[in-house]
Amino acid sequence: MCSGIHAIPSGPGEFPEAVYSFVICDKMNVMIDAGVANSVMDVGFLDKLDYVVITHLHVDHVGALSEIVQRYKSKVIVYEGYSKHLRDPSKINKDAKLVLGEVAEIYGEVPPVDATFIEVKGGEEINLGEKIMKIYHTPGHARHHISVFADQILYAGDSAGGRYNGIPIPTTPPPLDLKKYVESLRFQMSLAPKAVGLAHGGLVHPSHMQEHLEQIISRKYRVTVDIGGGAEEILNKHLEVNYRGLEEAYSSVKNGEI
Numbered sequence: 001m002c003s004g005i006h007a008i009p010s011g012p013g014e015f016p017e018a019v020y021s022f023v024i025c026d027k028m029n030v031m032i033d034a035g036v037a038n039s040v041m042d043v044g045f046l047d048k049l050d051y052v053v054i055t056h057l058h059v060d061h062v063g064a065l066s067e068i069v070q071r072y073k074s075k076v077i078v079y080e081g082y083s084k085h086l087r088d089p090s091k092i093n094k095d096a097k098l099v100l101g102e103v104a105e106i107y108g109e110v111p112p113v114d115a116t117f118i119e120v121k122g123g124e125e126i127n128l129g130e131k132i133m134k135i136y137h138t139p140g141h142a143r144h145h146i147s148v149f150a151d152q153i154l155y156a157g158d159s160a161g162g163r164y165n166g167i168p169i170p171t172t173p174p175p176l177d178l179k180k181y182v183e184s185l186r187f188q189m190s191l192a193p194k195a196v197g198l199a200h201g202g203l204v205h206p207s208h209m210q211e212h213l214e215q216i217i218s219r220k221y222r223v224t225v226d227i228g229g230g231a232e233e234i235l236n237k238h239l240e241v242n243y244r245g246l247e248e249a250y251s252s253v254k255n256g257e258i
């Protein structure tokens with residue numbers, strides 16, 4: 001039996017905290033996102049896992065999904081029309097190589113996922129027993145991005161930035177829809193969660209979202225996160241990609257439009 005909520009590092013051995021998955025324990029257990037293929041994630045404390053919600057289909061959030069659903073026979077919740085890219089992940093892997101370059105190699109290749117899929121478009125509510133889990137469509141980072149709200153905690157995937165060492169970081173690779181990203185961020189702020197689960201940063205105070213919004217709007221998005229060693233190298237490489245997404249998006253958005 002598991003209880004409570006869990007933030008689980010699901011990045012590669014070189015930088016386990018590069019990515020987080022979350023688990024909500026209730027009568028029904030739910031995992032949110034499934035880390036990288038070369039993941040150090042340990043979910044041995046789970047005797048069952050009913051659902052895995054995939055916030056979006058980028059290589060760093062679906063790599064260990066196949067292994068997890070093989071073990072637990074969990075149903076996979078994903079934005080409508082997108083389960084086909086998990087059954088055949090060739091597009092996810094191709095896009096990762098194009099966008100992330102060598103970082104994609106560190107994360108590892110996503111294997112095909114054989115599971116029962118539940119496709120959603122946002123607005124759905126799933127009863128977990130004590131808690132109700134609500135799904136919201138939060139596009140911008142990706143067109144098909146969804147977030148989860150349960151027990152006043154928002155699991156925002158990559159739609160509300162990341163955070164390391166108390167510093168908000170952009171999670172905005174190209175192609176970024178900046179207007180939708182900011183809209184989704186503001187919407188999630190309006191939910192007034194008591195904590196926010198970031199796929200890149202773990203559980204943080206909700207004031208993070210305001211700090212992140214300011215960093216995007218003021219265009220002071222370049223950050224220095226001093227975590228040292230190989231982890232810092234991986235983070236900086238990933239950040240360069242996110243800066244590029246923002247810079248491309250700024251050039252196509254008029255000042256004052258966001």
Ligand SMILES: [Zn+2]
Pocket residue numbers: 058060061158171199200
């Ligand atoms: Zn990500």
